[in-house]
Amino acid sequence: MINSPKNGANTMQTKVKNMKLADIYKSLRQDLRVVEQELSNSVRSDHTELNRSSAHLLEAGGKRLRPVFTLLAGQFGYYDIERLKKVAVPLELIHMSSLVHDDVIDDAQTRRGRPTVKSKWDSRVAMYTGDYLFARALSIATQVEDPRIHQVLSRSIQEMCKGEIEQIRDFYNPDQGLIRYLQRIKRKTALLMAVSCQLGAMVASADEAVVRRLRLYGYYVGMAFQITDDVLDLIGDEKELGKPAGSDLRQGNITLPVIYLLHYGSEEDRRRLRDYLSRRRTDVGSEDVLPGQQLEEALSIGIEDVLERVRHSGGIPYAEEMSRRYLDKALVCLEGLPSGQARDSLLFIARFVGKRSY
Amino acid sequence: MINSPKNGANTMQTKVKNMKLADIYKSLRQDLRVVEQELSNSVRSDHTELNRSSAHLLEAGGKRLRPVFTLLAGQFGYYDIERLKKVAVPLELIHMSSLVHDDVIDDAQTRRGRPTVKSKWDSRVAMYTGDYLFARALSIATQVEDPRIHQVLSRSIQEMCKGEIEQIRDFYNPDQGLIRYLQRIKRKTALLMAVSCQLGAMVASADEAVVRRLRLYGYYVGMAFQITDDVLDLIGDEKELGKPAGSDLRQGNITLPVIYLLHYGSEEDRRRLRDYLSRRRTDVGSEDVLPGQQLEEALSIGIEDVLERVRHSGGIPYAEEMSRRYLDKALVCLEGLPSGQARDSLLFIARFVGKRSY
Numbered sequence: 131m132i133n134s135p136k137n138g139a140n141t142m143q144t145k146v147k148n149m150k151l152a153d154i155y156k157s158l159r160q161d162l163r164v165v166e167q168e169l170s171n172s173v174r175s176d177h178t179e180l181n182r183s184s185a186h187l188l189e190a191g192g193k194r195l196r197p198v199f200t201l202l203a204g205q206f207g208y209y210d211i212e213r214l215k216k217v218a219v220p221l222e223l224i225h226m227s228s229l230v231h232d233d234v235i236d237d238a239q240t241r242r243g244r245p246t247v248k249s250k251w252d253s254r255v256a257m258y259t260g261d262y263l264f265a266r267a268l269s270i271a272t273q274v275e276d277p278r279i280h281q282v283l284s285r286s287i288q289e290m291c292k293g294e295i296e297q298i299r300d301f302y303n304p305d306q307g308l309i310r311y312l313q314r315i316k317r318k319t320a321l322l323m324a325v326s327c328q329l330g331a332m333v334a335s336a337d338e339a340v341v342r343r344l345r346l347y348g349y350y351v352g353m354a355f356q357i358t359d360d361v362l363d364l365i366g367d368e369k370e371l372g373k374p375a376g377s378d379l380r381q382g383n384i385t386l387p388v389i390y391l392l393h394y395g396s397e398e399d400r401r402r403l404r405d406y407l408s409r410r411r412t413d414v415g416s417e418d419v420l421p422g423q424q425l426e427e428a429l430s431i432g433i434e435d436v437l438e439r440v441r442h443s444g445g446i447p448y449a450e451e452m453s454r455r456y457l458d459k460a461l462v463c464l465e466g467l468p469s470g471q472a473r474d475s476l477l478f479i480a481r482f483v484g485k486r487s488y
Numbered sequence: 489m490i491n492s493p494k495n496g497a498n499t500m501q502t503k504v505k506n507m508k509l510a511d512i513y514k515s516l517r518q519d520l521r522v523v524e525q526e527l528s529n530s531v532r533s534d535h536t537e538l539n540r541s542s543a544h545l546l547e548a549g550g551k552r553l554r555p556v557f558t559l560l561a562g563q564f565g566y567y568d569i570e571r572l573k574k575v576a577v578p579l580e581l582i583h584m585s586s587l588v589h590d591d592v593i594d595d596a597q598t599r600r601g602r603p604t605v606k607s608k609w610d611s612r613v614a615m616y617t618g619d620y621l622f623a624r625a626l627s628i629a630t631q632v633e634d635p636r637i638h639q640v641l642s643r644s645i646q647e648m649c650k651g652e653i654e655q656i657r658d659f660y661n662p663d664q665g666l667i668r669y670l671q672r673i674k675r676k677t678a679l680l681m682a683v684s685c686q687l688g689a690m691v692a693s694a695d696e697a698v699v700r701r702l703r704l705y706g707y708y709v710g711m712a713f714q715i716t717d718d719v720l721d722l723i724g725d726e727k728e729l730g731k732p733a734g735s736d737l738r739q740g741n742i743t744l745p746v747i748y749l750l751h752y753g754s755e756e757d758r759r760r761l762r763d764y765l766s767r768r769r770t771d772v773g774s775e776d777v778l779p780g781q782q783l784e785e786a787l788s789i790g791i792e793d794v795l796e797r798v799r800h801s802g803g804i805p806y807a808e809e810m811s812r813r814y815l816d817k818a819l820v821c822l823e824g825l826p827s828g829q830a831r832d833s834l835l836f837i838a839r840f841v842g843k844r845s846y
Contacts, residue, residue: 268638280638287619
């Protein structure tokens with residue numbers, strides 16, 4: 131299966147220059163349709179509320195990036211869509227499930243421009259819809275007779291939960307460094323992308339070395355993806371983001387550019403940011419103690435000032451550079467893989483993730 | 489393995505007359521200690537918050553009824569504690585996980601006299617602790633190489649989620665009958681007890697007929713258990729319950745005695761109850777619209793009157809009778825099983841569940 135022609139990164143990059151993201155989806159169109167159908171079947175039950183809340187989530191769409199990774203990784207082995215869909219669908223369901231639970235935590239009213247399950251029903255229905263999708267995902271995966279797959283999936287969920295709890299613990303916490311941030315986004319985002327690539331290759335019985343390489347590729351792309359997301363949250367347009375810019379920091383989520391300012395910002399910038407964080411940490415020590423409207427307004431003046439400081443601290447180019455370095459590592463992983471359309475597509479996706487931030 | 493001596497219910501019942509619940513735990517002591525150790529290991533991680541919140545849950549104890557069922561059921565086949573613990577532990581973790589998520593929903597401050605994870609940390613940590621325990625449970629179960637087991641477990645979680653969502657949907661809803669109630673408690677409680685018996689026997693490679701019988705036994709006992717729980721909530725002592733009597737109805741959860749009153753109560757009783765429910769349904773249509781302190785007090789006067797009516801409507805003996813009938817069915821299931829200590833213990837547990845209500 132492995133017959134790597136040792137193409138260098140340059141050759142690869144020239145090849146995909148004229149590719150478009152739509153081309154990748156086009157090449158996978160038929161099989162993505164199978165996945166979509168299976169996703170839709172998998173959440174259809176005899177249960178009215180669950181049907182409605184799950185269908186609502188499905189229809190909200192999304193890039194289906196995890197199934198795309200799985201299908202592309204499957205092309206490095208014995209490609210069989212009937213087997214691959216049994217992991218592609220669980221991966222997307224786990225992703226959806228984590229989004230529903232995030233929305234409960236973030237008190238989000240909309241996602242991708244549509245009302246969240248939490249806002250359309252309530253947070254109790256959202257919690258159990260998430261639980262249901264988790265269980266559904268693992269249940270579908272058990273149809274593949276390979277216990278390694280079930281173990282990888284359930285372990286990923288455990289790690290994702292740790293990431294979420296870490297994020298909550300570190301809300302508004304000024305005493306955190308780079309390593310803590312990277313650990314958190316690894317668990318929150320990069321791991322499931324890594325696993326999407328890994329399991330696609332594993333189900334297709336690709337060589338172990340290929341499986342490892344693809345997992346690593348997914349991990350690096352995932353890290354870059356989340357760093358880029360965090361940058362976009364600061365500099366993006368409210369309309370495109372579907373939420374006010376700076377939402378992360380408003381909620382207490384300390385991202386890479388903010389960490390940069392905390393460590394390398396001017397004395398005045400650091401003082402302002404620490405002041406703001408410690409005030410918020412005291413005010414919103416518990417979700418149950420919500421500050422009144424007036425206090426909220428006073429604080430929101432503080433946040434705009436702090437956001438401006440973050441945007442001009444040098445933290446944005448610092449984060450962009452780090453994202454680029456992760457993408458470079460992803461490209462190195464691809465170099466050792468057999469050339470062909472699958473590899474070109476993965477290369478293109480890595481570059482696309484990088485471009486999102488410009 | 490099967491060699492049923494066709495003992496009648498009477499012979500069986502005489503045998504266990506002098507048994508105590510403590511005897512059952514004593515006979516399983518060594519293996520329950522193994523389960524307890526494994527439970528404790530299984531939630532120990534490199535993660536401080538998860539360690540603390542999970543350990544807090546574990547220490548809260550509980551009857552470990554599900555592992556007890558698993559171990560007893562395992563005695564009907566090739567008993568191997570090393571294999572049995574791989575399902576007993578997941579079953580208890582799933583149970584614990586559902587309790588944590590219930591506490592988020594119920595806004596419970598204490599459970600079994602100890603502060604809940606939700607109140608000690610917050611509902612966000614509680615949600616992810618629950619998610620983590622679900623995933624941990626399924627991950628441990630994958631150590632047994634029998635995909636049927638993983639499927640049974642993940643399907644149970646799905647059904648439990650449906651049960652929870654049904655309960656939320658039917659909060660304060662006066663237009664529900666017996667079937668809806670039974671369906672709900674089946675999913676909420678009886679199913680996991682059924683599965684605890686089923687998987688113990690399955691892991692021990694017991695005969696299929698024995699596995700089915702034990703599952704059915706667990707289901708009937710589980711139904712009786714929940715009906716009894718619902719009765720105790722109405723007539724129990726606040727100290728013993730660890731919460732005010734009538735908590736279910738206060739939260740909108742319509743249990744069997746209330747359904748009885750809704751259908752068979754006097755005209756005046758039914759009117760008062762329906763009035764109360766429809767007022768609450770409007771007031772607390774959404775969790776976000778909490779009535780003010782004053783309104784809450786006005787309504788709490790209403791609830792005491794309604795609770796008294798439920799207690800004297802004939803709904804309590806009706807529910808007790810139904811619980812008894814489920815227990816009788818459980819005993820019939822046992823009749824077909826090989827006699828011995830395991831069967832005696834299961835018989836005793838069934839009778840113990842029945843006695844709780846007197």
